[in-house]
Amino acid sequence: MSDPTPPPMPGWVKVFIVIAIALFVGVVLLHLAGRGLHGH
Amino acid sequence: MLLSPHARKLALTAHVVASVGWLGSVAAFLALALTGLRSENAETVRAVYVSAEIVTWRVILPLCAAALITGLIQGLGTSWGLVRHYWVLIKLLLTIGATLLLLLHTGPIRVLAEAASAGPLTSHLDRTRLQLVVDATLAVGALLVASVLSIYKPTGLTPYGWRRAQRDA
Numbered sequence: 001m002s003d004p005t006p007p008p009m010p011g012w013v014k015v016f017i018v019i020a021i022a023l024f025v026g027v028v029l030l031h032l033a034g035r036g037l038h039g040h
Numbered sequence: 041m042l043l044s045p046h047a048r049k050l051a052l053t054a055h056v057v058a059s060v061g062w063l064g065s066v067a068a069f070l071a072l073a074l075t076g077l078r079s080e081n082a083e084t085v086r087a088v089y090v091s092a093e094i095v096t097w098r099v100i101l102p103l104c105a106a107a108l109i110t111g112l113i114q115g116l117g118t119s120w121g122l123v124r125h126y127w128v129l130i131k132l133l134l135t136i137g138a139t140l141l142l143l144l145h146t147g148p149i150r151v152l153a154e155a156a157s158a159g160p161l162t163s164h165l166d167r168t169r170l171q172l173v174v175d176a177t178l179a180v181g182a183l184l185v186a187s188v189l190s191i192y193k194p195t196g197l198t199p200y201g202w203r204r205a206q207r208d209a
Contacts, residue, residue: 006203010196013126023178024137030174031144033167 043117051113058106059190063183065099066138070176076152077169086156092172093153096146104139111135124201127189134186138179145175 043051069092076088111132115122123129148168155161161169197205 006199007197010126010194012194013130013196016130020133020137027141027175027178030171 041117042119043113048114048118051110051117055107055110055114058103058110059183059187062100062103062107063180063187065095065103066176066179066183069095069100070173070180073169073172073176077173082160085161089149089152089156089161093149096142096149100142101146104142108135108139121201121204123198124204125193126196126198127192127194129198131186131189134182134189138182138186141175141179141182145172148172 072088072092079085
């Protein structure tokens with residue numbers, strides 16, 4: 001009988017997700033700071 | 041619907057050419073953005089931002105669209121799928137992210153190109169010039185990661201891919 005539980009997420013995917021979220025937040029903050037500075 | 045072996049090879053060739061071309065053109069853009077940020081020569085700065093706008097619209101955007109479309113064809117037309125393997129899913133998300141970043145870029149690039157055409161740039165555009173360098177660096181990084189994923193194809197099935205594999209077994 002096969003195991004009905006999917007395998008856990010690989011470690012490299014977890015590391016990737018953490019780095020991607022950090023970079024995404026950084027870029028959004030940079031864009032917001034730029035817009036605030038230019039007043040548009 | 042799965043592609044025939046001949047069509048698959050053709051689609052793969054188109055995808056590799058578009059993706060590598062996209063990476064190279066964004067790297068060229070980064071070189072222009074860095075030169076525009078650091079140069080104190082008004083003529084050089086003007087040439088850089090006018091060139092950057094041309095490169096964006098006539099090289100980077102078409103290659104970006106081609107890479108995305110051929111990537112979707114590759115995923116949907118082969119057994120790899122789009123969301124069955126983590127590496128394919130992450131590559132798709134990276135491509136979509138880089139495309140959004142590029143579209144966000146077009147506004148500041150136009151502002152800089154128009155300002156540079158009108159005369160020497162004033163300091164109120166310094167942050168926009170820096171923003172282009174940061175975003176282009178991130179885009180080069182994201183496209184390099186996508187290239188590495190394509191070659192190494194690290195293992196790992198998504199829950200959906202695992203269920204499909206169980207069903208097809």
